[in-house]
Amino acid sequence: MRVKSPESLIAESGADLEGHGLKRTMGLFQLVCFGVGAIVGTGIFVGLSDTVAEAGPAVLVSFVLAGITCVFTAFSFAELGGAIPVSGSSYSFAYATLGERVAFLVGWCLLLEYGVSVSAVAVGWSQYLNELLDSLFGWQLPAALSAGPSDGGVVNLPAVVVLLMAATLLVRGVRESARATTAMAVLKIGILVAFCAIAFTAFQDHNLTPFLANGVGGVTSGASLAFFSYIGFDAITTAGEEVRDPRRNIPIAIMICIGVVTLLYCAVAVAAIGALGADAVGDKPAALSLVVDDVTHSTVGGGIIAFGAVVAIASVVLAVMYGQTRILMSMSRDGLIPRVFERVSPKTSTPVRGTWIVAVVFAVPAAFSSLDAVVNLTTIGTLAIMVAVNVSVVALRRSHPGLKRSFRVPLYPLSPVLGVAFCLYLIWGTGWTTWVQFAVFLAVGVLVYGVYGRKNSRLGATPRTGAAAEAARGA
Template identity: 55%
Template sequence: MADATAPGGALRRTMGLWQLTLLSVGATLGTGIFVVLGEAVPKAGPAIVVSFVLAGVTALFSALSYAELAGMIPGSGSSYSYTYATLGELVAWVCGWCLILEYGVSVAAVAVGWGQYVNELLDLVFGVTLPASLSAPPGTGGVLNVPAAAIVVLAMVVLLRGARESAVINVIMVAVKIAALVMFCAVAFTAFHAGNFQPLFPLGAAGMSAGAASLFFSYIGFDAASTAGEEAKNPQRDLPRAIILSLVLVTALYVLVAVAALGAMPWQKFAGTEATLGEVLVRAVGGGTLWPVLLSVGAVVATTSVVLTVQYGQIRILFSMSRDGLVPPVFSRVHAQSGVPRANTVIVSSFIAVLAALVPLGSLADATSIGTLFAFGLVNIAVVLLRRRNPDAPRSFRVPLSPLLPLLGVAACGYMLCSLGADTWIAFGAWMAAGLVVYWLYGMKHSTLGRPGTPVKETV
């Protein structure tokens, strides 16, 4: 039988506007609310509601820049492709390396939260939980987080079937998790106490900023549509719309759920669990196990959707980097029958599964935030440079008040970067140093840029 996998290959255009929008919603909605809220509330107190707004506004600046560039450069590499076309190969490599951190580590973080909700669901329904040795990473009382690794492998199986099939499954899961969050708000507001918001800033403005920096993790994913540029039916029209629409929907739900959660349970009780919303219903609302069970089912579906869609984005970014010669060609080989980069999918999923099984949630979330903020900052800079370099280029969407809003996006990203801890910066520095070594040892030697017989890389 002939090998169905040929070097390189083209992805198939199967996604319309709503599929792209729900891809971004699926990658975003749930990460912060279902997983990271318990980590962030102790940093900010009731001001976590303001932290969500600050993180959302910061994301909005970058979303506008993403929307402009997605309409101009509709490739599959997200901000990596944009910086390649505007700032050159070295900066694109730095951006791509940040995206590997952003997407890969965020999938692992959400997978850890997924395991927490599975454990809570087992406890509520059957009165049993998985032993700590098999449901927590080393350093937190466990040996191996098996559920976290298992959901990554399950997402891999779905992704191997193809983009169309993955999009259909994602639409179903997004509908389920929106229903779960609306149900949570309806129930939590029955136990609402306005006094839980006094004082609003018990830990000061610094606490609010620290909470926003951690919660920025929860906005990762609004750019997921930009990784599907080569699988969109009409990328110039639909990508900008999908990016902005998904961010507006997600921010509104985040703020609503945060208000309901803080109103139902004092902020001091949020520490110590990733399954935060379930804890709110159990401790504050009461009324048996029905609502916590339904919420836990929704949370499991929600985090499954995030794992699936963000894992998809990571694979497409490496696909683009591989076609440019910066990572090995195995990452850009497309299976002829499924139209999926199979080897890429298996390699990336295996790495993420190991990460999810061995690393605690808090470390993963902060590492993801710093990589994301760097990548977003570069996208905002790219918009400013393109407006100066090529102001008359066709744009299906234009950032209003440019260069003011893109520069505000750079400043906001910088502000939140300064709110991250020293340990996160040290880890990020080590990651970037390793990335530059990989670029010098492999990327520079194998880059297609300027190689005889290779088409010139398109710039704008």
């Protein structure tokens, strides 16, 4: 139950243990683009069909429910990100409030949100790459080389390639990665706006009826799936050590990203269903390209959408992999995982070795698994993290009431309580099979902490006296 004070976390983030610190190069606009880059991708370009299949036309309600869940939790992330502007995100927030064991399990769950999800995103990129090749040249990569065994192939090489490309860009430096992410974020928003403009020309009211085609249960299941489309907004807080004026910019960027993304998702969902019908959209994995092809009676528009999807999903791979390496770096600083992840290159000011390890490790599930196999597990892991973040806000208010906060959760404590309630509601919608898988995953995490993390913890090895010892006893 030992905790690390916010002051200690901030102090440690300012001086890397290897002697080479991260550089503050990202401004507000780049941070917003980074957030949009981390969010908008596979969930809307590929996962929309699964969400529509569950909820029907009421997918609009599913996206709003998922968005509301994110808004309440975003308030908590904004307060914590402004108060503790470090790279560890929810892991560091839990370490400062809920204790080391809970913090380790939060970091363990972040392997689902960032690591496993980046594999899923890479699989989605491979699907749209084939759509693009088909539109441009009339051929696709053979199934044996563009899909895993569960999807009728042998190995998904494009998914591996996009992970290695992202790693190559990340190790070159944060400034270069931020520029690339900004350009891709602007492009993907433009592509989705263009999609809406085209699809609404063929909008038909009767395609939205019956609205609750699959009942309230369908809306709940759809909201749990739709939540996957929002995963990544908290990646903004992983950039805490590389953002200029983080106490101001992190909360603002989170709020802007959630608002823009929710409006965009609702518009895309309504436009797609209105143009083609819920049954048709729910039956097609690359639904947006096919909607445009159907409306324009040409493959040119669908090719443009496919190109936008390839760019959009690549930017998600880039942003999410960035977040994973920064979280592992924070855990490594604390001794809970091997030290290789904390080492920062003096030449590029990036964790080069950690980035390549992440790319290689998560290239394996990307090469051999399907998108459907990991979506629900990623979702429940992320929701569990968000429960911890909402609880952390309450705990930090109680333990450090005088801590400087650039943003405060509105309607406290109602807002974090509602955040927890909405997260638990969506967890319920993932189904019992996912609950069992997640329970096994957590059990493995507890075992890893007991065998390695607890023994190698630097906080545990540090003699605690005075106020620190008193705080540990109180926790």
